Amino acid sequence: MLEITYITLKVAIAATLINFPFALYIGWILGRRNPKGRLVLEVFISLPLALPPVVTGYALLIALGSRSPIGNFIQNVLGIDIIFTWVAASLAAAVVSFPLMVRSIIVAMSAVDPRLERSARSLGAGPMKTFFSITLPLSYQGVIAGTLLGFVRALSEFGATIIVAGNIPGVTQTLPLAIFARVQTGRTSDAFELVAVSVLLAVISLGVHNWLLSRSGSKGGV
Amino acid sequence: MKKSFLIISIILFFATSITYAKTIRILMETVPDTRYLQELLPEFEKQTGTKLIFNFAGSQTLAGEISNGGPADIFISAGHSPARFLVDRGHIKEENILELVENVLVVATSDDGEYVNISDIAELANMHRIAIADPDLAPAGEYAKEALHNIGIWSEISRRTILAADVRTALAYVQTGDVDAAVVYITDVSIAKGVSTKLFINGMHHTPIVYPAAVVENAREPVLGKEYLDFLTTAYASSVFEKYGFASVKERIN
Numbered sequence: 001m002l003e004i005t006y007i008t009l010k011v012a013i014a015a016t017l018i019n020f021p022f023a024l025y026i027g028w029i030l031g032r033r034n035p036k037g038r039l040v041l042e043v044f045i046s047l048p049l050a051l052p053p054v055v056t057g058y059a060l061l062i063a064l065g066s067r068s069p070i071g072n073f074i075q076n077v078l079g080i081d082i083i084f085t086w087v088a089a090s091l092a093a094a095v096v097s098f099p100l101m102v103r104s105i106i107v108a109m110s111a112v113d114p115r116l117e118r119s120a121r122s123l124g125a126g127p128m129k130t131f132f133s134i135t136l137p138l139s140y141q142g143v144i145a146g147t148l149l150g151f152v153r154a155l156s157e158f159g160a161t162i163i164v165a166g167n168i169p170g171v172t173q174t175l176p177l178a179i180f181a182r183v184q185t186g187r188t189s190d191a192f193e194l195v196a197v198s199v200l201l202a203v204i205s206l207g208v209h210n211w212l213l214s215r216s217g218s219k220g221g222v
Numbered sequence: 223m224k225k226s227f228l229i230i231s232i233i234l235f236f237a238t239s240i241t242y243a244k245t246i247r248i249l250m251e252t253v254p255d256t257r258y259l260q261e262l263l264p265e266f267e268k269q270t271g272t273k274l275i276f277n278f279a280g281s282q283t284l285a286g287e288i289s290n291g292g293p294a295d296i297f298i299s300a301g302h303s304p305a306r307f308l309v310d311r312g313h314i315k316e317e318n319i320l321e322l323v324e325n326v327l328v329v330a331t332s333d334d335g336e337y338v339n340i341s342d343i344a345e346l347a348n349m350h351r352i353a354i355a356d357p358d359l360a361p362a363g364e365y366a367k368e369a370l371h372n373i374g375i376w377s378e379i380s381r382r383t384i385l386a387a388d389v390r391t392a393l394a395y396v397q398t399g400d401v402d403a404a405v406v407y408i409t410d411v412s413i414a415k416g417v418s419t420k421l422f423i424n425g426m427h428h429t430p431i432v433y434p435a436a437v438v439e440n441a442r443e444p445v446l447g448k449e450y451l452d453f454l455t456t457a458y459a460s461s462v463f464e465k466y467g468f469a470s471v472k473e474r475i476n
Contacts, residue, residue, distance in 0.1 A: 058394065061394060061395075061398055061400075062398060065395075065397075065398025065399055065400050066398060066399035066400050067397075067398050067399040068398070071398075083395075083398075083400045084351075084384055084400070162387045162391075163387065163391055163394070166384050166385065166386065166387075167356060167359075167385060167387065168384070168385070180359075181356070181358050181359065183282070184280055184282060184358060184359050185358045186282060
């Protein structure tokens with residue numbers, strides 16, 4: 001059980017770390033800028049939310065499998081196995097949880113007063129400096145809340161994971177996969193223990209998430 | 223005026239078209255490819271004016287649905303154990319069970335990979351990776367493991383065997399080149415383009431993969447249900463089953 005919890009946390013944390021810079025960047029573009037093709041970008045990043053995770057899983061398998069150019073490059077040039085490893089599990093979790101993370105970040109960043117950013121720019125700060133000294137500090141609670149929401153989704157990812165990473169005990173078997181396997185084989189009492197761990201992890205992350213949201217709400221920030 | 227239009231639209235959306243006099247609900251143990259049953263559908267519906275509703279899920283789920291009073295007329299199982307599971311719980315009667323067809327295990331490989339010409343099952347031992355369905359999740363995996371074990375190569379290859387969520391995923395791994403071969407039912411190989419059957423596994427190496435079917439106790443339409451099972455044993459139905467690779471049970475007995 002410890003091993004399953006460890007794999008689950010490793011996969012979900014890696015997924016969140018992979019997503020974070022991209023989510024920040026896209027959240028800033030869609031929250032602070034009004035780019036051309038906004039709708040297309042918004043729909044594209046939200047697709048994993050709308051598609052059944054199994055579809056996302058097959059898409060990733062085709063994109064990263066040994067016969068695809070990307071999969072071939074990673075396997076033969078970099079010498080890294082992706083499919084059937086925990087890396088594949090975290091990539092699956094990353095893709096599926098990305099929309100939840102980025103959508104919260106968009107909301108948080110669009111609430112930042114644009115006049116503050118303009119003042120910073122007029123005082124000579126570059127776009128990077130403005131972002132890190134004005135936009136991010138003013139929206140960080142929403143950003144962290146979104147990150148936690150994505151993390152919670154990554155913890156519970158099942159459909160895409162079982163396809164690209166397989167259900168390999170001790171390697172890629174996360175809590176949701178282990179619970180599924182136990183329920184399928186009628187070992188429901190074993191499953192309950194794992195469900196308890198899942199609930200605990202979810203309660204902690206969602207508790208922090210809601211606490212951050214209520215704090216930012218009371219300050220009138222978001 | 224607008225409001226009533228909306229309400230009528232909603233009602234029409236949720237009302238299923240009731241053009242058939244009777245429906246039979248069939249619960250079937252999950253198998254990826256059921257085109258043979260789809261192909262048999264129109265003929266039976268034409269003959270009897272009965273609509274068939276299929277519900278595919280694992281045996282545990284199906285047993286749960288039946289014992290909680292969910293509507294079910296027929297249970298078709300892939301393999302003996304799910305049927306036994308329901309017999310033990312009193313949802314179907316042992317004497318009502320009919321064995322419809324028998325499936326065959328095969329080794330499937332990619333048509334343009336390294337193992338296009340595989341002629342001996344022992345070659346599995348040379349492969350980098352092999353996929354079977356997870357024996358815990360799908361009966362197909364149980365039979366594959368049993369056969370590989372009885373052939374005497376399981377201990378050698380088990381560490382390199384990927385347990386896929388189901389047969390469809392095992393075949394997808396062959397398609398993407400992430401495994402060299404999959405041991406699956408012959409009837410499922412055709413769902414994967416570019417993958418084909420290269421080797422048959424002799425049925426003596428595993429428990430017969432029969433598909434037991436029975437009318438469920440407390441069925442709403444027991445008579446029609448029996449009629450459907452009789453239909454599945456007609457020469458016409460057998461010819462469709464054989465087209466998809468099934469061996470008929472009669473053949474095995476003779």
